[in-house]
Amino acid sequence: MKNIVSREAEQSAITLTTVIYALYAASYFVGVTAIVAIVMNYVKRDDVDGTFLESHFRWQIRTFWFGVLWGVLGAITFVFIIGWVVLFADGIWVIYRIVKGWLRLNDGKPMYTI
Numbered sequence: 001m002k003n004i005v006s007r008e009a010e011q012s013a014i015t016l017t018t019v020i021y022a023l024y025a026a027s028y029f030v031g032v033t034a035i036v037a038i039v040m041n042y043v044k045r046d047d048v049d050g051t052f053l054e055s056h057f058r059w060q061i062r063t064f065w066f067g068v069l070w071g072v073l074g075a076i077t078f079v080f081i082i083g084w085v086v087l088f089a090d091g092i093w094v095i096y097r098i099v100k101g102w103l104r105l106n107d108g109k110p111m112y113t114i
Contacts, residue, residue, distance in 0.1 A: 013053050017060075020057075021060070021101060037064070038060075038064045041061050052110035053105075056101055056105055063101070067090060067094045070086060070087075073086055
């Protein structure tokens with residue numbers, strides 16, 4: 001378990017986590033930013049091990065992959081009305097997760113660790 005050793009390193013990690021949330025939010029307008037964000041999550045994940053930011057990274061990664069899963073299922077069933085509902089619910093769910101994570105990060109709190 002690694003801890004961030006200096007205040008500057010911690011602030012840098014917080015800024016990085018904020019940028020990643022912003023990239024996920026921007027993906028609603030420019031879709032490729034979510035790909036950039038997930039790559040950053042995986043590349044920088046070791047840097048936040050043992051800190052409260054580790055839970056934010058896990059939250060972001062899960063949001064991405066479950067969002068993709070439900071997006072694909074919604075696209076497959078789009079010809080049926082249920083696909084529209086799935087895609088709409090997926091979009092709302094992803095927005096909720098981005099906002100919830102960003103607010104908890106702003107308060108300096110970890111995400112839920114279930």
